[in-house]
Amino acid sequence: MTETAVAARERREARMQSMLEELYPWLRSITGVGLRRTLARLAAELPGLEMRSVPTGTMVYDWRIPREWRLHEAYVNGPDGERIIDVRWHNLHVVNYSVPVHRSMSLQELRPHLHSLPDRPGWIPYRTSYYTPSWGFCLAHEQLELLREGTYEVVIESEMVDGSLDYGELFVPGETDDEVLFSAHVCHPSLANDNLSGVIALVELARTVAARARRRFGYRFLFAPGTIGAVAFLSRNRDTVRRIRHGLVVTGVGGPGVLHYKRTRDGAVVDRIMERVLGEQGDHRMLPFSPDGYDERQFNSPGLRLPVGRLSRLPHGQYPEYHTSADDLSFVRSEAIEGAVRALEAFVKRVEGDGNVLNVVPCGEPQFSRRGLTGSALDGARPGAVAWVLNLADGEHTFEDMADRSGLGLGDIRAAVDVLEANGLLDRYEGDPAGATDGERT
Amino acid sequence: MTETAVAARERREARMQSMLEELYPWLRSITGVGLRRTLARLAAELPGLEMRSVPTGTMVYDWRIPREWRLHEAYVNGPDGERIIDVRWHNLHVVNYSVPVHRSMSLQELRPHLHSLPDRPGWIPYRTSYYTPSWGFCLAHEQLELLREGTYEVVIESEMVDGSLDYGELFVPGETDDEVLFSAHVCHPSLANDNLSGVIALVELARTVAARARRRFGYRFLFAPGTIGAVAFLSRNRDTVRRIRHGLVVTGVGGPGVLHYKRTRDGAVVDRIMERVLGEQGDHRMLPFSPDGYDERQFNSPGLRLPVGRLSRLPHGQYPEYHTSADDLSFVRSEAIEGAVRALEAFVKRVEGDGNVLNVVPCGEPQFSRRGLTGSALDGARPGAVAWVLNLADGEHTFEDMADRSGLGLGDIRAAVDVLEANGLLDRYEGDPAGATDGERT
């Protein structure tokens, strides 16, 4: 790597670190002020990012958009009047979407509303109750065990108001109607790996994509509340999501572990490309599809079957810090996010550069001599590679397919593509085959 | 097995034994009185079984329905006037479809008309000449060798009359237009394994099927004379046979040997289901398709390619008693038939219960909370199984496919299906994919 590249990388890591530290303390949820403030902050980084608002009560496929949750205060005072829990101390202290409470109660009465992790006595768990009216507090188990009998004052000043569910969408147009989707859930409060790491990775990726001189694909970046946000997006874009040729959900890329790629339901091209990308980046793991996880569940539902995989590091549930206060700023390293961004950039480069060329002289060979395309006019391209590219430039072979079949290197293939394209013998193909899934899409 | 189940099984075995003993002595052929009497007897067991009659001379595909064969007497008297062969002693003594004879002749003249089995000197062979006018007698080789020179009186009082070829058809309707076919040839006289065993197995299976509370498929039971009966059925039901999603020819299930399943020509779903069914029942053998055997030949002919396999025990030609008087009541055990009936019942259960569910919320996941479908409302179903079933309930996956892909047990899958179906999240699918052959049907 050049010194300039190292410097650029360090600058980006510093920028990501700074964004992490800024966004981490905000109280987010699937609706409300914290979410909107986060989206506005992302829009400041990414001009063109638009906020979409879906009113409370709207049906999005099978889901109904809930009322907005607004939290003003949430605390518990102990028998001696001392403050023992306060959401101001940590966003995870309150069960997300808690209904209002303003009562005094005994410890026995309070106890079922207190959540802790006996196995991890120093950590605060993350709990939500978006769709079932409920309230509660989360705290370290070691604190819970010190609570003594007496009367507790419990206050949750929250409101459930008609409002909207919001998500952010940035579209960077390309030369064709085909699209690539990147999606990161943006609803979690004060959890650094899950999913500020994914959000921030996509911010940086979006910068890179927008800076490209040319884009064959349009790129859509989705920052939406988990599950219902993805469902809302899908429901409101029933036709346009058909343009998605490749997609990736990006989550948990700042924590420990090598990069993990989770395949699509039906084995899309994105799986093969990501396998190659990660193979080149070093140690990694490929995971089979399963209908759990993050929003890849929605994208891969049987009525949609979109070609959307998932990039993460250690998957949720495979690290104890998952959904606890231990998923904090010390748990996440900007170098780890940087590694994911680089993989995503390599993916874009590959998707942009790879395949989708059509031989414009498909019947018989071109007459090179007539076109002056001999010797040095080939610009270093190997004649064998030129022949292979022309033979396989049928809209059905990626460059890597060409390299595989010919036994030539990808560099030879690309050099041949370049000289052929420069001489008008190849057209970029805008049709369907490029990113079609291996299976059928309905 | 509960005591009740044991008792029910013993009752059924006794009932089958009694039916075997009743039907065994009757002189059947591909047409005529004995065949009609047999069909009438089956109709007494199976209300709704209808007799179809195809007039002599009718073309059914490539075949012409022959005249009916009526046999009044068939015997040979020896040089001393003593009766040496009489069809009243054994139905196999006369070549089935023998033309009339009433002559005295030398042993030399008679000899070509006498059929025996030198290797099995005590057994009478079974011979027919349905389509080529001929006459003859079958006898034990040890008796043949004792015949001495002299004048024999040969009498066959038979008629070839215009009449019909008859077959029996029972249709037990289901909730969809799709059908399952079971077929047993019913033409053989005094041969117990081939094929009273198959006929009787289907009688019992039809009872079970008719007693089901619900049937997704309609079930068609065919009791027809071999070859020409199946051809007649097929020829007269050219459109409706397209509804057959799965089918089985059932023959020779009362003799020795483990159950043998013969695959369909093009690898239909019935093959996979039967492989699983027999695998669960214990030792068994899977046989490749071949264009010989029984009526599976007709069902699998290239213009039809119906998904019809065959269930038998030791295949014809692999036991010496085949087509001889040794295929008698002592050769067949009702326990063996019972084993086949149980396999067929397991097949029906599987076909009825398996797969063909459609996620009614195919785009995105259902909102379980809104539907109250959480916790105990899942009725013990595992959330992971629920997610997998919803993801794969696309009309293309059987329950076993779901179990295979998810790595979950079939029980988990079924439990998830049950709770989802009960809550209106799955529909039974009535379309084509269910029973479509793996290959293409013309």
Next chain:
Amino acid sequence: MTETAVAARERREARMQSMLEELYPWLRSITGVGLRRTLARLAAELPGLEMRSVPTGTMVYDWRIPREWRLHEAYVNGPDGERIIDVRWHNLHVVNYSVPVHRSMSLQELRPHLHSLPDRPGWIPYRTSYYTPSWGFCLAHEQLELLREGTYEVVIESEMVDGSLDYGELFVPGETDDEVLFSAHVCHPSLANDNLSGVIALVELARTVAARARRRFGYRFLFAPGTIGAVAFLSRNRDTVRRIRHGLVVTGVGGPGVLHYKRTRDGAVVDRIMERVLGEQGDHRMLPFSPDGYDERQFNSPGLRLPVGRLSRLPHGQYPEYHTSADDLSFVRSEAIEGAVRALEAFVKRVEGDGNVLNVVPCGEPQFSRRGLTGSALDGARPGAVAWVLNLADGEHTFEDMADRSGLGLGDIRAAVDVLEANGLLDRYEGDPAGATDGERT
């Protein structure tokens, strides 16, 4: 082999040898007198062979037909006036398509126009410059090294005139519209293996094909200048080339090495048939497709994807004599060409005899008895083979497929086909599946 067969073979080898010796000395190119004279000579052997002429300047796909090259004289005189190179001595002495020159020049000036093979100092190389105006001489390197300083007289009396590019086409019609293509490039001067051997092999094959009593396929023999001739043929027959079901380019079959078959781009049926044919003929090699080589490049271009493979012995570039004066009459053996002709004949026999039969009684079995088709009427055919053939005669199985699936020998299959066809139970199938490529054709 019978003595007659041996005699016939020897006669044919003698005939091929004589043709080789006759055609070898002629100065051919991709256009012009020598080419037309060669085609006329082939037409004398093959009545019906027609000469096609494409005028100078015509576009054939991406190519423009060049002017004709006419060479009257080409020689170099040395400093002492002695003749040191003369095309009359060897056709390879002049760079094919050299423009006119009539000058005196120093050795230094002449030197860049002299081509030799330092590694093979005794051989004259073969050089062409069809599409780039240029001139030159080829000579043995050992001669080149003896040239001394001085003034050389360089004379090339050539003309570039408006005329035509010519190729020869023989069509031997068949009973269906489907065609088999055989193609040999005919442009090379005084090179025996490349490609008089292929031209002469096709002459003999055409005789055999024309002598067949029946031909299911039409056979098209193409004798065309390399590359541009094939492109011209393809361009002028855009619709009719779609009828090509199987094709072979035949080149370099008279030199050393076992027969080599180069597969088609998309894996056509011809590949499987040739693999079987060569397997029976003994040692051979199968080569993967690549977009280099001979006119298979044009036939397999992505817009055409015709099912055309290539038969040769040692491929070009794998023998040092390639494109040198050492590819002379001593390098080629008529026995080697004979071996290729026999393989091609076996291919034709197989293509003609194999598969493409349709059961005319596809639903159910035929009633053999009604048709008298029993016992000796089966003419020795095995009933099992008859059943298999009827079952698989669906237009999708070749005879070898039938043999493979049934486990019977090809002889049994053919015997059954013969008796069934003779009795009107099989039709030859004229449709598409027969020779369709395994992949799709656009």
